[in-house]
Every structure is written in C-alpha cells, then in structure tokens.
Amino acid sequence: MADPMRIRAKMEGDKTVVRVLMSHEMETGQRKDSAGKTIPAMFIQEVTATCNGKTVLSAQWGTSISKNPYLQFAFSGAKAGDKVVVSWVDSKGDKRTDEAAIAA
Template sequence: MPSNTIRIRAQVKGGTTEVKSLIKHPMETGLRKNKAGKVIPAHFIEQVTAELNGTQVMLANWSIGISKNPFLSFKVKGGKVGDALKLSWVDNKGESDSIETKLS
C-alpha cells in the first residue's frame, strides 16, 4: 500500500479530544470472487492504534467485517491544543501506515 492512506482530524472540546479519520484500504474479505470466478485474496486491516503524546489511548482489532475505506471516530478524555496524536494501522499482509497530527 502506498503511504498517506490516512486522513485525520483531532479537536479538543471541553476536556475531550474527538478524533475522526478516514483510512484508504481495500478491506477484502477473501470471500468474494472476481469476474473470472477466482477468489480475491483476503486483504484487511487487523489493528489500529492511537497514541496521544506517545501514550496508547486506543487499540482496535479489526477483521473482515469492516467496510472498504473505513471511517473511524472515537473520543479520548484529556489532551490540549498542540498535543501530538499518532494513528497507525497494520494489515494481514504486513503492510502499514501511520500519521501524526497536532490537536486543534
């Protein structure tokens, strides 16, 4: 997978950080077939992690039930404007990507 597969926005509102992200990934289940009738191999994100100032604040274990180009939204208590948030993913083929942004 090419890099830059993650778009992210993280905003602090009333002591809570709201994170919204969009991840570009095919998320193939391994159950579909192509036009020739051959099974399309499984290719999906297995793990997504978020770190706030180097401390893990979210871990999601995914499987084949997640849609193509998944949208992820979550809230974390704490965080200040300017703090660093890093979001990373790893898929079943060992491919990965990550992005770091500052809270606004």
Template sequence: MASIKIRAKASDGVTTIKALIKHPMETGQRKDKKSGKLIPAHYIQEVTCEHNGTAVMTALWGPAVSKNPYLSFKFKGANAGDTVKLSWVDNKGESDSTETKVS
C-alpha cells in the first residue's frame, strides 16, 4: 500500500523528516451526502518513526488531523545512509510502513 512518502535530509547533524501519508482521516462526524448516514470514523492513531531501530518520535493522533496528513520533525545523531522507518496504525487496525535512507 505505498501510502507514505517520506524524505529524510541531514544537514549540520540535524536530520529533518518530512512525510506525507495518504489516508482519509475520517472523523466519524461527517455524513454521506447521498444516503445521509454517518461515515464511520477512520483515522490514524499512531505514527512511529525509528532511526536504526530506535524510536525517535511517536505521534498520537486524533481524528482532527487533516486528511492525507503531513508530518515534519527534526532529530539529531543520524548520518547519511542511515535507515529511517516510518509506520502508522489506524483505528481499524490497518497499518503501513516504509523505510528510507538519510540523504
């Protein structure tokens, strides 16, 4: 499901991660315009980012994070070529992850 686009760029010892995740982030409060029924909630609850197997950031998200979420943060201690892994889990138990190299 390649749902994640991620970039990791190191500069002066600080690595900046920028990621875009393709996800509906449905709040559970919206109604289907045709049927008038509520669209069930479907949103990412947890995003984890690991650098060489160590978690550098864990994000807990509620339904109020925008559709197709964008996420950016910075951490120290990574070198070019290191592996950064980003994974997410949503409220339906679906998940995805991807890996990229620090450039």
C-alpha cells in the first residue's frame, strides 16, 4: 500500500492552486540492480483530480516523471472549503486516493 500524498490547495484570487506530493519509486525500466538485472518499470500512469464531482485535471504519465513526483496546477470554479480529490493508478494497478479541503 502506497504512502499517502501530501496535498495542499489554496485560493489565489479566483483560482485554486493545488500542490501535490506523491510517494512513488517511478522506476523507468532502464535501471539495473547490483546483480545486473533490469529493474522492471513501475510508474504512475494516470492522475486524476476532481472537485465537487467534476474532473479538473486528468493526466497520463510515463517514465520521464521523477521519483516522488511533485505536481502543481490551478483551476477555477471552486471556493474555500471545497474538497479536492486526487488519485493515481500505477502500471502495476496499485492506486491511491487522497483529498484536501481548499484553504482560503
């Protein structure tokens, strides 16, 4: 089971700025272990963010995203106190969903 994400969401003017830290190895499939064997790829493939039931961000990721990824994005149409829900699914099918209330 993956570690929880750290999500911070804040109103900046009429926009909501969301900052997300995810805990993930993001193996590219290019690295080799100490025995010389290739470490199989394992990375976050899908990222979705919703607010009040509406999808505000949907992304498809690959192996070029760093380990422990940091994602920042902004959207409009929400207000302080609303909840932002972020989820990811990785290439092994492991998933994680966390949420945060939007700060004023």
